[in-house]
Amino acid sequence: MAGALAVTPSAVSQHLRILRENGLVTRERSGRSVLYVITPLGEALIRVAGG
Structure with missing residues (x-):
């Protein structure tokens, strides 16, 4: 992951x-x-943020 994100x-x-x-x-x-693993709270935050 570190390499992919530099x-x-x-x-x-x-x-x-x-x-x-x-x-x-x-x-x-x-x-x-x-x-x-993303949690339901993490998923909700992404939805609210428009992701």
Whole structure:
């Protein structure tokens, strides 16, 4: 993700932490990977913002 967005991995981690702390995404382990999933609250925010 960091490469696709041209940011550092730590920046991605910080942003995902903030999103998770505010209930906009959840995280799930899948083997050695961590998957982030948008919550219903996150989806509602996107709709309101016009995304």
